[in-house]
Amino acid sequence: MSTTTLSSEVAAFASAVRAALADLPADEVEDLTDGLEADLTERAEDTESLDLGDPVAYAQELRSAAGLAPAARTTPRSESLPESWREVLRDFRQLPKEHAVLRRLGAFFESLRPLWWLFRAWAAYMIIAALDGALSAAPINPFNVFVGTVLLIASVQFGRGKWLPRRWMRYLLTAVNVVVIITVPFAVAWGLSLATNPSASYADSSTGDLSSTGLLMNGSPVWNVFAYDSNGQPLTGVQLFDQDGHPLSAAADPSQESAHYSTDTSDVCFVPSAAVPGRLAWNVFPLAQPPCADINAITSEPNQSTFEVPASPEAATVAPLAATSVPTPSPAPTPTPTQTPPATTQ
Amino acid sequence: MDSTQLLKGVLDVAVLAAIQDADGYGYDVVRRLRSAGLEEIGDASVYGTLRRLYNAGALTSYVVPSDGGPHRKYYGINSQGRAMLAAQRESWAEFATTMNGLLDTTNRPLAVRKIGEK
Numbered sequence: 001m002s003t004t005t006l007s008s009e010v011a012a013f014a015s016a017v018r019a020a021l022a023d024l025p026a027d028e029v030e031d032l033t034d035g036l037e038a039d040l041t042e043r044a045e046d047t048e049s050l051d052l053g054d055p056v057a058y059a060q061e062l063r064s065a066a067g068l069a070p071a072a073r074t075t076p077r078s079e080s081l082p083e084s085w086r087e088v089l090r091d092f093r094q095l096p097k098e099h100a101v102l103r104r105l106g107a108f109f110e111s112l113r114p115l116w117w118l119f120r121a122w123a124a125y126m127i128i129a130a131l132d133g134a135l136s137a138a139p140i141n142p143f144n145v146f147v148g149t150v151l152l153i154a155s156v157q158f159g160r161g162k163w164l165p166r167r168w169m170r171y172l173l174t175a176v177n178v179v180v181i182i183t184v185p186f187a188v189a190w191g192l193s194l195a196t197n198p199s200a201s202y203a204d205s206s207t208g209d210l211s212s213t214g215l216l217m218n219g220s221p222v223w224n225v226f227a228y229d230s231n232g233q234p235l236t237g238v239q240l241f242d243q244d245g246h247p248l249s250a251a252a253d254p255s256q257e258s259a260h261y262s263t264d265t266s267d268v269c270f271v272p273s274a275a276v277p278g279r280l281a282w283n284v285f286p287l288a289q290p291p292c293a294d295i296n297a298i299t300s301e302p303n304q305s306t307f308e309v310p311a312s313p314e315a316a317t318v319a320p321l322a323a324t325s326v327p328t329p330s331p332a333p334t335p336t337p338t339q340t341p342p343a344t345t346q
Numbered sequence: 347m348d349s350t351q352l353l354k355g356v357l358d359v360a361v362l363a364a365i366q367d368a369d370g371y372g373y374d375v376v377r378r379l380r381s382a383g384l385e386e387i388g389d390a391s392v393y394g395t396l397r398r399l400y401n402a403g404a405l406t407s408y409v410v411p412s413d414g415g416p417h418r419k420y421y422g423i424n425s426q427g428r429a430m431l432a433a434q435r436e437s438w439a440e441f442a443t444t445m446n447g448l449l450d451t452t453n454r455p456l457a458v459r460k461i462g463e464k
Contacts, residue, residue: 035372043373062391065390
């Protein structure tokens with residue numbers, strides 16, 4: 001046996017033992033480990049073995065034989081994170097044993113556990129309903145009632161510690177609980193919105209893109225505009241601008257070549273006028289309203305005269321205006337008297 | 347039966363007995379106990395016990411420098427230690443008699459109940 005190997009092994013072991021006793025006062029450690037190297041060396045020579053064992057266990061044995069308290073739990077540089085979490089948990093669980101108020105509170109909440117089971121089943125149902133459209137938010141048909149009942153029974157049984165024969169199942173249940181707790185605010189919000197407004201989930205699906213953009217009249221979309229002259233004759237090719245000179249586009253997205261709206265009874269489709277070269281003239285009214293089936297057939301230069309346009313005759317050519325210029329309406333022509341005053345005859 | 351568990355209860359008296367005739371340093375005491383038959387005794391248990399007995403005033407201690415190696419810390423028994431050893435020897439004898447009686451297969455079961463009550 002090489003002496004240098006032995007002495008380095010012994011030194012390493014001894015320092016590990018001292019490290020494991022580091023929570024004790026320095027003089028206590030000194031007393032306990034005084035002569036440790038000599039003893040270890042002698043033992044190693046005696047047994048002809050370099051195996052000195054586990055220094056931590058050695059320190060523990062030394063400590064308990066000397067009548068000292070076991071290593072403080074808060075030593076741990078080397079302690080793993082989960083281990084310290086476990087200690088925090090353990091300390092946390094100890095709290096009720098030390099405080100009567102907490103004990104009573106705990107008993108109170110423990111009696112509320114069935115409520116939690118109920119709530120967990122409901123939250124699980126809402127999560128499934130949110131993920132899968134087959135379930136409606138409120139159990140209204142037999143299938144929904146069946147799913148809800150199964151979840152309820154399972155939740156209660158799990159809560160009573162039944163139906164979980166394997167340990168991993170309990171971990172799974174813990175995971176489910178965590179998911180439920182995290183999604184509770186969303187589930188509650190969604191459930192409340194459905195309870196107060198059952199059609200809320202459909203509200204924006206058909207007309208959604210019109211509700212906030214495009215031409216609006218008291219919040220409702222304006223699909224088309226019909227203009228008449230002073231004689232009650234319908235006008236065509238009326239180009240409209242707002243106060244800033246921006247075109248009054250009736251389409252939510254003026255870059256589209258057609259607009260498609262759904263009403264309760266039918267679908268309505270519009271195409272912009274081709275009268276203004278260079279852009280899609282969504283502000284030339286009335287807009288042509290071809291059958292929706294033909295929208296796809298419309299070419300880039302639609303011939304609007306081929307479509308039947310209700311309430312408006314064929315579109316007239318409109319002189320292009322600069323988009324930024326504010327159109328100045330020409331003053332209405334003053335009617336010229338066509339009648340000459342009757343001559344007075346003498 | 348796990349004899350290390352048994353040893354824990356008698357470590358004090360065993361260590362005191364091991365140095366009653368001659369002072370010894372840590373591993374020296376371990377060696378004496380092992381050669382006396384207590385093979386399973388742990389080094390650290392003996393060192394800890396020596397330290398505790400010293401703190402309790404039953405032992406004296408002195409350091410002997412060794413040539414070339416680290417110094418040795420010797421422990422010796424004092425009068426208080428001898429008194430402690432005598433008392434423990436007595437109670438051990440009593441205890442051993444009781445246990446022998448208890449474990450003696452020819453003994454009456456009544457005795458078991460009286461003594462072995464836990």
